Amino acid sequence: MNRTLGIFIFLFFPCFLFAQFPDISALMGEKPKKDKFKLRHLITGHKYKHSEKDRSFKLNSPLSSINFNPVRGFHGALKGTFMEGSKNTKNHSLEAVVGYGFSDQKVNFKTSYQRIFDPMYKSGFRIASGREISDVHNIRTLYPIIESYFTLFFKENYVYHYENQFAEIAFFTEIKEDFKTAITLGYYSRLEIENKTNYSFFQRSENYIPNAKLNYQGKEFLDSDVFSLKLNLTWQPNTEFAVFKEVRINQGSTYPIVKFNVSTNVSTNFENYAFTTFTLSIKDQEALKSKMGYFSYSMTAGAIDIGNESYLHASDYLDYRTNEIYINSHFLDTDIFNTFPFYYYRTNQSYAESHIEYHFDGNLLGRLPGVKKLKWELYSRYSALAINDVDPLIHEVTVGVENIRLLGADLLRLECSFPINPTEVQSFNIGIRYNNFISKFL
16 A cells, blocks of 8 residues: 555656646746646656746656665656756756655655855855755765665675654855855654565675665664754865856866865754764865876864764764775776775864875877877876774875776776775776766666
């Protein structure tokens, strides 16, 4: 009965919603035209734009969001977005997402509203609420489609999920030309969930790793309700802008980006559950450029002040990007460790990480016959991680080839990483990185 009800809500509730607007143009404040809303648009998706009133509506096809994981089984979502104004002017935007999991038999939802009232300095606010299945890792490494691939074909589940019921409001602005700030106040109710299915292609006999067992720290997952106040500051000196009548468009800067984040959290269902986290990072994608190449680097330091460590929620640990599989969606990011298991080195202590990458800009591979025509370029990276309660220093070396072009576009990077002092990490990892252009389809 619950499954039947869930399928009904997922497929047919939007029909009731749009029954109030049998013609999409009615929602736009325009006289009816040929662009009528049809039931098939719930499957195929739909776009509509009223140029004169600068309004647009988009309905994403749920087929593009169908994925699989052991805690939900096959699941998909229907997403609708309404916007008045463009991305670079004053605008209102409203977004609603309704999803259903066929194994957990739950309907999840998320709504958000954003208002930009000063496009010159990107000032505005955003309100969001809902219930969703989240990754305990605060920095997403795996796209859902990649997670689906490994679970369905190889029965390997990597992502540690939990249920997150939340409501939050954020205010953001640019104080100066090169200084951005955002303040977020939120309430989060985090609940432990378990695997609901053991299905995979080819009906493999082994079982998935239980969801809770993916927490390498071994600490018990505690359901918790938390109020959180976050402050995010971003500074990039000498940022240049193209200034128009009502808007400025960021043209970038030759200086690095500096970010400082502080988050204070207090629980409503545990006594003495209060902690504050601090992170400071500096990042530059192109530094010290010369005829021989250029550097990219990323450095981050973090600390956490814990009121009662035993109550620390799994999602409140400090994180950094790791990737133990051979597919990576972070195309140009330098701040990633390729030989570390997911969640393994998450910490409730202070830590520091550094990543330094050198791009030879064709100076080595460009000298080889045959390779020169392909215009492939060599790069290398050194990554190090120091954690207060882990000894010794953890570091790895990566060598890769970039500028691999397909269909005339730079879409892929191939790289191989080796840990310098292997302990619990992999001996090496050969990986593929793909461009954000491909990510749009995942």
